[in-house]
Amino acid sequence: MTDEISREALHDILRGVAALTGDAIVADLARLVGKGVRADISIAFNPKQIASKRWLVETLAEVLPKPDRAVWVLGAWHGVLGAMLLADDRLTIPQLVSLDIDPDCAPVAEMLNHRHVATGRFRAATADMLSLDFERVEGGLPGLVINTSCEHLDDVPGWIASLPEGLPLLLQSNDYFREPDHRSCVPSLEAFRAQAELSELWFAGALPTKNYTRFMLIGRR
Ligand SMILES: C[S@@+](CC[C@H](N)C(=O)[O-])C[C@H]1O[C@@H](n2cnc3c(N)ncnc32)[C@H](O)[C@@H]1O
Known part of the structure; x- marks a missing residue:
């Protein structure tokens, strides 16, 4: 061989x-x-991951192309979504914070987004998203909070209830119950809508893939 x-x-x-x-x-x-770089960058860049992020960027460009303040990406892993959001000319994102609880993620995310770190548009942070107080974060209340890792949380309704009322949110989850790290999967888009209970809903959609379906909601807490 x-x-x-x-x-x-x-x-x-x-x-x-x-x-x-x-x-x-x-x-x-x-x-x-x-x-x-650590080997799981290959998962973050696999075609399924990129397709779901592409779907997110395309939809956001139609629904909310100009968030008026910083965009926060929670459970952001290696910062791939941040790179895709900042690369898109239709979106005029002034600043993006890429946050993950895993301390190994921030250095990778900052290396991947090094051009935007240099211009001050990108920063990576290490924290538990459940302990964030968006009324007090650096830079003030975000213009949009993105969480594509809802399936990884124990209590999605509890987390959403802890956010400031009216906060623009983009949420993704999926029905991939078999994955051991997944704690809050939902069986359908309808179930995800019920779990999130957004006060305003601007978009709700599903993206079927080979092993599971990904769900996305955009609206206001
Ligand atoms: C496997 S990754 C991304 C999965 C997601 N479906 C996606 O495609 O973006 C999930 C990430 O969420 C992070 N994470 C899980 N719980 C978190 C928490 N409470 N606060 C911040 N990050 C968290 C993990 O460290 C991991 O990097």
Whole structure:
């Protein structure tokens, strides 16, 4: 059997794809791989993950293209969604905070988004989203809070009830009950709407994939 591909070779291929497509996020990913990154970046960049984030960006560009203050992404993992949001010219996001409870995520997210760190549009933070008080966060009340990891929380209604009334929210969950880290999966879009109980609903939709369906709501707490 021939050798498996090395990190150096993968780095070169990604640099080549960036040169071929002119895609700045691919160039940033190439740089990250070149520096060495933990293996689950491949999950964060897999086609299913990217498709669900693409769906999010496309929908947001129609529903709320101009949040008037900072956007916070919670459970943001390696900052891939932040990179996609800041790359989209239809969205005029002044500032984005990418927050995860796992302390290994912030350095990776900042490396991936290094261009936006340099201009002050991106920062990564390490915290438990359940302990945030959005009335008191740096920069003031957000213009939009995104949580694509609702299925990872124990008590989604309890978390939503703790947020400031009227806060614009974009939420994703799924019906992937089999995954051991998932605690709040929902069987349908209807069940997700009931779980979130938003006071205003601007978008509700479902994206079927091979093993599960992802649900998304955009509206106000
Ligand atoms: C597997 S990832 C992303 C899954 C999500 N469906 C997505 O595609 O964006 C879930 C992330 O949520 C983070 N997370 C879970 N509970 C959290 C909490 N209470 N506060 C902040 N981050 C949390 C985990 O550390 C992990 O990086």
